[in-house]
Amino acid sequence: MSWVxxxxxxxxxxxxxxxxxxxxxxxxxxxxxxxLAKLANSRGWLRTGVTTTSGLMYAxxxxxxxxxxxxxxxxxxxxxxxxxxxxxxxxxxxxxxTASDGFRSVSRDVLGSATAQGYAPAARFLAVELPLxxxxxxxxxxxxxxxxxxxxxxxxxxxxxxxxMLFVDGVRRGIVAExxxxxxxTAALALLTDALLVMLGRLLMPWHRGREAGRP
Amino acid sequence: MIGFENVRKEYPGGxxxxxDFSLEIASHEAVALVGTSGSGKTTLMRMINRxxxxxxxxxxxxxxxxxxxxxxxxxxxxxxxxxASGLLPHRTVLDNITTVPVLRGTxxxxxxxxxxxxxxxxxxxxxxxxRYPAQLSGGQQQRVGVARGxxxxxxxxxxxxxxxxxxxxxxxxxxxxxxxxxxxxxxxxVFVTHDIDEAFRIGDRVAILRPGxxxxxxxxxxxxxxxxxxxxxxxxxxxxxxxRTLHVEHVDGRDVVVDADGRAxxxxxxxxxxxxxxxxxxxxxxAGPGAEALATEERPR
Ligand SMILES: Nc1ncnc2c1ncn2[C@@H]1O[C@H](COP(=O)(O)OP(=O)(O)O)[C@@H](O)[C@H]1O
Ligand SMILES: [Mg+2]
Numbered sequence: 001m002s003w004v005x006x007x008x009x010x011x012x013x014x015x016x017x018x019x020x021x022x023x024x025x026x027x028x029x030x031x032x033x034x035x036l037a038k039l040a041n042s043r044g045w046l047r048t049g050v051t052t053t054s055g056l057m058y059a060x061x062x063x064x065x066x067x068x069x070x071x072x073x074x075x076x077x078x079x080x081x082x083x084x085x086x087x088x089x090x091x092x093x094x095x096x097x098t099a100s101d102g103f104r105s106v107s108r109d110v111l112g113s114a115t116a117q118g119y120a121p122a123a124r125f126l127a128v129e130l131p132l133x134x135x136x137x138x139x140x141x142x143x144x145x146x147x148x149x150x151x152x153x154x155x156x157x158x159x160x161x162x163x164x165m166l167f168v169d170g171v172r173r174g175i176v177a178e179x180x181x182x183x184x185x186t187a188a189l190a191l192l193t194d195a196l197l198v199m200l201g202r203l204l205m206p207w208h209r210g211r212e213a214g215r216p
Numbered sequence: 217m218i219g220f221e222n223v224r225k226e227y228p229g230g231x232x233x234x235x236d237f238s239l240e241i242a243s244h245e246a247v248a249l250v251g252t253s254g255s256g257k258t259t260l261m262r263m264i265n266r267x268x269x270x271x272x273x274x275x276x277x278x279x280x281x282x283x284x285x286x287x288x289x290x291x292x293x294x295x296x297x298x299x300a301s302g303l304l305p306h307r308t309v310l311d312n313i314t315t316v317p318v319l320r321g322t323x324x325x326x327x328x329x330x331x332x333x334x335x336x337x338x339x340x341x342x343x344x345x346x347r348y349p350a351q352l353s354g355g356q357q358q359r360v361g362v363a364r365g366x367x368x369x370x371x372x373x374x375x376x377x378x379x380x381x382x383x384x385x386x387x388x389x390x391x392x393x394x395x396x397x398x399x400x401x402x403x404x405x406v407f408v409t410h411d412i413d414e415a416f417r418i419g420d421r422v423a424i425l426r427p428g429x430x431x432x433x434x435x436x437x438x439x440x441x442x443x444x445x446x447x448x449x450x451x452x453x454x455x456x457x458x459x460r461t462l463h464v465e466h467v468d469g470r471d472v473v474v475d476a477d478g479r480a481x482x483x484x485x486x487x488x489x490x491x492x493x494x495x496x497x498x499x500x501x502x503a504g505p506g507a508e509a510l511a512t513e514e515r516p517r
Contacts, residue, residue, distance in 0.1 A: 118320075
């Protein structure tokens with residue numbers, strides 16, 4: 001415990017570094033999954049292809065990917081950019097099929113009716129289709145967020161600074177408190193992010209809460 | 217005025233939904249398109265607001281070809297009400313009703329003001345304004361759908377089986393309200409339904425469709441009941457089963473109109489147009505617009 005109190009600044013520094021590597025992939029996976037899912041949904045065979053590719057992608061173990069990726073994209077093995085790219089790929093593997101399901105969950109009648117009211121295509125996407133896919137998209141983002149935050153720790157093995165460094169270093173030096181701090185801090189960060197996402201969802205999708213409550 | 221000129225619609229994949237359809241719909245007229253499922257009613261209706269473009273032929277509104285109009289602008293000028301109302305589930309009642317005016321650039325405050333008036337017009341409790349569609353009954357949802365269709369004060373109202381998903385009692389109520397609204401507003405209405413009674417009630421004229429959007433008969437309900445062109449129409453309107461046949465019985469010196477099941481439908485008005493004492497107005501509503509046409513002294517059996 002005293003180790004933790006003596007090293008709060010180290011933990012804070014690693015937490016910051018952890019977030020810098022985790023947040024961009026979460027955001028990128030979300031934003032990029034939208035056009036990819038729309039594209040996939042436009043053709044049956046493409047959708048099948050995307051789902052299969054995503055499954056295979058997720059089957060690649062993270063450590064080898066972190067090691068191999070620099071050779072493919074020319075980043076250093078210790079570069080946080082390397083981690084960001086790898087985690088964005090994992091995020092996409094989770095998020096594209098979910099977003100594809102999300103868009104398919106939107107009632108065609110509602111979309112047709114929106115067109116009939118005079119929504120232009122882009123406005124219809126932003127004002128109708130995207131928010132109505134929102135609950136499913138949010139479910140996907142929550143999984144991506146938690147999974148990304150925990151995967152960032154793998155970079156610690158390669159010496160990329162993150163909360164993962166705490167248990168790599170703790171194991172090497174035999175400091176149990178440091179190992180525990182790494183695990184607890186990572187879990188706390190994941191839970192906090194998840195809670196924030198749930199709150200954001202409540203704020204942005206008040207109609208969905210109403211629906212869960214059922215008819216009065 | 218809406219005109220269909222030899223329109224045809226062949227969907228990708230080869231389904232010919234509409235073969236060759238022509239019809240003129242006068243301004244302020246309510247026309248009901250009635251036919252079985254798949255007869256091309258929705259396809260025809262959607263040609264008016266360019267949700268569907270005809271493969272051949274043309275549709276015009278007040279002599280202007282809709283193909284030359286910007287579809288988005290066109291749609292904002294035409295009210296559209298559909299089954300299950302197609303309300304936006306993530307918007308409140310008030311925001312649903314203001315959809316089209318807001319898309320057209322009306323200030324939000326002004327649009328909301330008008331939406332509240334419209335809620336009153338269609339018989340919606342003002343307390344429902346901030347509810348979401350899922351928090352309303354089916355009948356209330358349909359009323360919101362009608363209010364939304366009227367919000368931009370369009371000349372044309374397209375209604376695609378708008379009351380198909382509500383129970384018979386609510387449907388009857390909604391049909392009555394639509395009749396009342398139409399007497400006041402006098403829109404040009406194209407009303408799609410598979411229910412012949414509903415078609416006779418709402419339509420000034422009714423077009424009975426065979427598959428492929430082929431018109432079996434078009435005319436006023438009176439004309440169709442008095443003279444069905446063929447067996448298809450006769451069977452569609454139920455004339456062949458005697459279901460439409462009314463007869464008159466003399467009771468206490470009064471002429472009482474009785475339907476095929478022997479139930480009293482109302483009292484016959486005098487030859488000078490004077491109504492019998494009481495009951496006649498109700499009887500007219502119950503028997504429908506075709507009542508006079510087929511009222512006969514003969515019992516059907
Ligand atoms: N988008 C579409 N693509 C292919 N076929 C369609 C499409 N829309 C309707 N159809 C077909 O066209 C025919 C007429 O459909 P529709 O106009 O919806 O009839 P109705 O409204 O009278 O039930 C049906 O056979 C239907 O399956
Ligand atoms: Mg239809």
